[in-house]
Amino acid sequence: MNTTLPPTTGPQPEAPRAAPRPAFTHDWRRIARMGSVAAFGQVFIALSNMPVRLDERLIVKPVLSLGYLVLLILPFAAGYRQGHQIKRENMPVCAPGPNEVVGGFLCGLITGGGLSLLAVLVTHFDLREPLVNWSPVLLDLLSFSNEMWFAVVIWLAIGAGMGAAGGVLRLLGPKSHRVVVTMALAVAGAAVLESLVVDVAEGLGLEPLTDRLYAPRGGVAWPSALGLAAVSGLLAVLGRGRFRQARVRHAQMEGAQRTRANLGLIIATAAVLIVLPLFAGKLTNELLANVGLFVLLALGLNVVVGLAGILDLGYVAFFAVGSYTAAVLTAATSPKIAPEMPWLVALIVVVIITGLVGLFIGAPVIRMRGDYLAIVTLGFGEIIRLLFLSDWLSGWFGGSQGITKIPGAGIFGITEVSGTDPRRVFYLVLAFCVVAIYISWRLERSRLGRAWMAVREDETVAEAMGINTVNVKLLAFVVGAVLGSFSGAIFAAKVGSVFPASFLILVSIVILVVVIFGGMGNIIGVIAGSAVLIGVLGGPKQPGLLAEFSEFKLLIYGALLIWMMLARPEGLIPSVRRTRELRQQEMAQDAWLRGQVDDDDAGGADGPRPAVQP
Amino acid sequence: MSRRARSRKAPRTGVDWFLTFLRVAALTVVAVGLLAFIAQEISTDNPFARWANPDATGLTGAQFRGLIVSGIAQGAMYGLIALGYSMVYGVLGFINFAHGEVFMVGAMTGMITSNKLADAGYWESNFIGSLVLIVVVSVIVCSLTAVIMERVAYRPLRGSPRLIPLITSIGVSFFLQNASVVLLGPAAKAYPDVPDWLKSKHTFLGIEGARILVILVAAASMICLWYLVERTKSGRAMRAVAEDAEIAELMGIDVNRTIVKVFALGGAMAGMAGILWGILFRSVIHTTGFLPGIKAFSAAVVGGIGHLGGAMAGGLSIGVAESVGPLLILEPLGVSGVSQLRDAVAFAVLIGVLLLRPSGLFGERLPSEDRT
Numbered sequence: 001m002n003t004t005l006p007p008t009t010g011p012q013p014e015a016p017r018a019a020p021r022p023a024f025t026h027d028w029r030r031i032a033r034m035g036s037v038a039a040f041g042q043v044f045i046a047l048s049n050m051p052v053r054l055d056e057r058l059i060v061k062p063v064l065s066l067g068y069l070v071l072l073i074l075p076f077a078a079g080y081r082q083g084h085q086i087k088r089e090n091m092p093v094c095a096p097g098p099n100e101v102v103g104g105f106l107c108g109l110i111t112g113g114g115l116s117l118l119a120v121l122v123t124h125f126d127l128r129e130p131l132v133n134w135s136p137v138l139l140d141l142l143s144f145s146n147e148m149w150f151a152v153v154i155w156l157a158i159g160a161g162m163g164a165a166g167g168v169l170r171l172l173g174p175k176s177h178r179v180v181v182t183m184a185l186a187v188a189g190a191a192v193l194e195s196l197v198v199d200v201a202e203g204l205g206l207e208p209l210t211d212r213l214y215a216p217r218g219g220v221a222w223p224s225a226l227g228l229a230a231v232s233g234l235l236a237v238l239g240r241g242r243f244r245q246a247r248v249r250h251a252q253m254e255g256a257q258r259t260r261a262n263l264g265l266i267i268a269t270a271a272v273l274i275v276l277p278l279f280a281g282k283l284t285n286e287l288l289a290n291v292g293l294f295v296l297l298a299l300g301l302n303v304v305v306g307l308a309g310i311l312d313l314g315y316v317a318f319f320a321v322g323s324y325t326a327a328v329l330t331a332a333t334s335p336k337i338a339p340e341m342p343w344l345v346a347l348i349v350v351v352i353i354t355g356l357v358g359l360f361i362g363a364p365v366i367r368m369r370g371d372y373l374a375i376v377t378l379g380f381g382e383i384i385r386l387l388f389l390s391d392w393l394s395g396w397f398g399g400s401q402g403i404t405k406i407p408g409a410g411i412f413g414i415t416e417v418s419g420t421d422p423r424r425v426f427y428l429v430l431a432f433c434v435v436a437i438y439i440s441w442r443l444e445r446s447r448l449g450r451a452w453m454a455v456r457e458d459e460t461v462a463e464a465m466g467i468n469t470v471n472v473k474l475l476a477f478v479v480g481a482v483l484g485s486f487s488g489a490i491f492a493a494k495v496g497s498v499f500p501a502s503f504l505i506l507v508s509i510v511i512l513v514v515v516i517f518g519g520m521g522n523i524i525g526v527i528a529g530s531a532v533l534i535g536v537l538g539g540p541k542q543p544g545l546l547a548e549f550s551e552f553k554l555l556i557y558g559a560l561l562i563w564m565m566l567a568r569p570e571g572l573i574p575s576v577r578r579t580r581e582l583r584q585q586e587m588a589q590d591a592w593l594r595g596q597v598d599d600d601d602a603g604g605a606d607g608p609r610p611a612v613q614p
Numbered sequence: 615m616s617r618r619a620r621s622r623k624a625p626r627t628g629v630d631w632f633l634t635f636l637r638v639a640a641l642t643v644v645a646v647g648l649l650a651f652i653a654q655e656i657s658t659d660n661p662f663a664r665w666a667n668p669d670a671t672g673l674t675g676a677q678f679r680g681l682i683v684s685g686i687a688q689g690a691m692y693g694l695i696a697l698g699y700s701m702v703y704g705v706l707g708f709i710n711f712a713h714g715e716v717f718m719v720g721a722m723t724g725m726i727t728s729n730k731l732a733d734a735g736y737w738e739s740n741f742i743g744s745l746v747l748i749v750v751v752s753v754i755v756c757s758l759t760a761v762i763m764e765r766v767a768y769r770p771l772r773g774s775p776r777l778i779p780l781i782t783s784i785g786v787s788f789f790l791q792n793a794s795v796v797l798l799g800p801a802a803k804a805y806p807d808v809p810d811w812l813k814s815k816h817t818f819l820g821i822e823g824a825r826i827l828v829i830l831v832a833a834a835s836m837i838c839l840w841y842l843v844e845r846t847k848s849g850r851a852m853r854a855v856a857e858d859a860e861i862a863e864l865m866g867i868d869v870n871r872t873i874v875k876v877f878a879l880g881g882a883m884a885g886m887a888g889i890l891w892g893i894l895f896r897s898v899i900h901t902t903g904f905l906p907g908i909k910a911f912s913a914a915v916v917g918g919i920g921h922l923g924g925a926m927a928g929g930l931s932i933g934v935a936e937s938v939g940p941l942l943i944l945e946p947l948g949v950s951g952v953s954q955l956r957d958a959v960a961f962a963v964l965i966g967v968l969l970l971r972p973s974g975l976f977g978e979r980l981p982s983e984d985r986t
Contacts, residue, residue, distance in 0.1 A: 044793075044797075047797055048793070048796035048797060049796060050796070129726075129729065129730070129733075130726040130729075130797075130798055131797055131798065132797070132798060132799040133796075133797070309777075311777050311780065313784070363629050363632045363633065363636075364632075364633060364636055364965065365965075365968075366629065367629075367633075368968060368972065370776060370777050370780075371708060371709045371777065372915070372968055374709075374777070374780060375709065375711075375908070376964065376965055376968055378908070379908065379961035379965060380961075380965070382908075382958075382961060383958045383961050383962070386955065386957055386958040387958065390955055390958075392955065468627075470627060470629050471627075471629075474629065505904075506788075509784060509788055512781070512784070513785075516781065551795075551796065552792075552796060554788065554792040554795075555789060555792035555793060555795070555796055557788060558785050558786070558787075558788030558789030558790075558791075558792055559785070559789050560785075561781065561782070561784065561788065561789075562766075562767050562782055562785040562786055562789060565767075565771065565778055565779075565781055565782040565785065566767070566770055566771065566782070569774070569778055581775070582774070582778070584775075
């Protein structure tokens with residue numbers, strides 16, 4: 001499983017390439033194992049109702065729906081994965097050949113067999129009692145509205161075909177790989193971003209273009225899908241290596257040149273973010289505002305988890321306190337005290353109160369070991385919600401009724417930002433995001449930020465270096481709390497009402513997934529993570545671009561968290577230092593191996609000369 | 615580390631003063647609440663009782679006994695779940711956050727099997743037989759779940775920084791919960807009706823039969839587990855791995871297999887607890903595992919994590935505390951709607967224990983790398 005790890009140290013020694021393996025020599029057990037695991041996953045997906053629910057969402061107009069796509073991915077992945085060779089020191093790597101295709105074919109065949117079996121079982125047994133999706137609808141989907149035997153045959157064929165396709169992809173080699181992946185991503189991206197693209201195009205007056213691209217009732221029309229694939233493939237061929245070159249060049253820049261390049265990038269991004277909402281409709285702006293709220297939360301959690309290395313599972317507590325404080329201070333309907341402050345004034349109080357709550361929660365837990373701390377913060381998160389919910393404090397916070405009719409956020413009397421106009425909400429969120437990004441960026445490079453990272457890497461050593469670990473960690477807690485409270489205060493003004501049910505523990509977990517997915521400790525990563533996950537799948541209560549996924553998004557978040565931890569704990573866009581910490585052991589092993597090999601070399605150990613370049 | 619050693623090592627900082635204040639405040643609240651309760655019990659017209667809560671009524675002896683017993687029954691279940699946390703922590707040194715979800719899987723399996731049995735008419739005609747059957751099925755399913763979990767999610771992560779498997783287990787927990795939603799539907803599901811002798815209150819102490827059953831079964835499973843761990847060869851292997859995995863491996867113990875056994879045993883206990891939960895509350899939903907899981911973790915910490923007897927004792931104390939705590943301490947202080955704060959009390963107990971005595975009542979047994 002953990003062999004998927006990408007190479008972690010600099011240039012890996014290139015193992016010698018041997019001739020391809022014979023077409024029919026396989027590790028049969030490996031094929032059987034991978035195939036059956038994939039088949040199991042396939043059946044799970046089918047029984048989770050995902051295909052049926054997602055069938056309405058078309059990717060390529062008459063050919064492919066999202067529902068079938070999720071069923072096609074697994075045999076393809078199994079077929080691709082099957083050909084993976086573990087690179088070992090001194091062991092030649094076989095060149096890809098027909099072996100991979102045959103292996104992928106067999107693997108996919110077994111995978112497809114899972115669905116075939118399911119089709120047979122659904123016809124003959126009734127397990128609808130516990131399994132809610134064990135239904136004729138599922139059979140209908142599996143058999144393409146034909147007889148049962150058709151489903152059996154077609155899924156074996158599809159599985160084998162996709163598996164073999166996976167094998168062929170491996171055959172193609174890394175360069176064509178990129179082209180194929182770009183083409184697939186372009187089509188899938190166009191389909192996923194459909195509502196966004198249509199919305200913005202409408203604002204820009206480009207409807208003719210989107211009318212051509214998308215079919216009337218959703219999905220990319222197939223001629224344009226082909227065109228899109230061709231164009232993106234061509235671009236990938238032409239632009240081969242350009243992107244990487246640009247990145248390398250950017251990394252090598254120094255001084256004023258680098259500042260200028262960075263400034264250019266920032267201005268370009270800012271321009272897009274400021275101009276885009278003007279042309280976008282209500283739904284897109286709503287989506288952008290939601291993403292922005294989660295960017296704020298994720299940036300706050302990033303300070304705590306990413307920089308200081310404190311796993312805070314009760315982060316939602318600060319979001320809740322921020323929301324409730326803002327609500328109590330601004331709403332006229334607040335049960336106990338209703339000072340009806342202007343939003344900006346209230347914000348100052350919110351920051352102070354949340355900071356104090358951060359101190360109050362942080363102080364008792366800060367001395368605990370990391371894992372105890374995680375559970376205890378989870379407990380605090382839950383206690384805060386239970387207190388807001390309880391009858392005891394309902395005189396203050398309205399119990400389960402919450403506080404409603406919260407006025408929008410007035411900005412110096414110029415405008416009022418409320419949920420009815422998501423565009424303004426987005427600009428407000430954007431402003432706060434900029435502030436939060438600036439704060440985290442400056443903090444990361446400050447004395448305090450370095451202290452946080454030292455504490456994260458080794459607390460004992462940090463203490464020996466003269467860092468007051470307790471104070472430093474407490475400060476991380478407070479900074480995280482304050483950033484989270486911004487989001488809470490905006491949330492209260494945006495939604496116009498706060499209920500305890502909006503602050504479940506799962507909000508904390510979703511933010512954690514976002515931070516980990518993007519890359520702990522990396523601001524860009526965290527923003528990208530929120531944009532991708534919250535934008536596409538949606539937040540705990542907020543719909544994303546793929547609204548059809550709303551039933552499954554929490555499941556996907558869970559699976560994603562497991563997968564990220566197994567395969568890429570440093571996240572999509574990793575921070576360099578964080579990667580080094582997380583992969584410490586592997587790197588030590590690599591270094592040791594290299595040393596060992598050199599020693600053997602010097603001693604004239606038996607075996608061929610290892611292919612290790614210095 | 616004794617308290618004196620710590621105070622000599624570091625000067626007292628603001629945080630220390632705050633912690634001391636919190637400890638004193640917590641103890642004061644408990645003491646005042648208890649005193650007010652006692653005052654109430656002596657006479658509800660007592661000025662001290664009136665001062666805090668003018669509507670105080672106090673508890674009758676029977677009510678109090680009932681609360682204690684239901685607390686023990688609840689606590690016995692927490693104890694069973696806590697064993698899984700404690701054993702895994704003892705061997706691998708990380709908190710298997712998803713263990714509460716294994717318990718939920720057990721309760722769900724019990725629900726499915728018992729409903730199938732009830733459809734076949736077997737549940738009414740032979741209740742004890744079907745109870746044994748659902749226990750067996752649920753124990754097997756839960757052990758399998760725990761073992762698969764270990765194989766897929768935790769084994770590849772052995773030796774990585776401690777927080778990594780913890781985060782993974784949060785993912786596993788989230789995944790299992792939502793897998794239950796998508797496979798079985800989001801609604802709460804009911805167990806079939808149980809015979810009258812489980813529902814009616816017995817003359818013996820005036821307790822429901824189900825609670826007695828829960829306490830007996832939990833005690834029996836605890837004894838079985840104790841026998842397995844202390845008296846059999848694989849139990850000795852488990853203790854050896856918990857003591858020092860590397861040395862155990864050198865002594866010829868198959869560490870991987872032992873860890874699998876630990877997960878299977880913990881899963882079995884959680885499955886047992888799941889059935890007991892089903893019998894007691896007769897309803898299960900996908901979030902069933904969350905709160906009992908956290909409370910069981912608290913129980914493991916209270917008893918000293920890595921300590922089997924401690925886990926059970928911790929479970930009982932958490933169960934009793936959350937059952938009588940609100941009425942004993944918060945109600946006399948004039949907090950209204952105390953039954954809503956049960957869970958908050960359980961969390962407060964966890965936080966309190968970690969503040970006052972992080973190594974638990976019986977001292978913790980940690981894997982070798984943590985001891986240094």
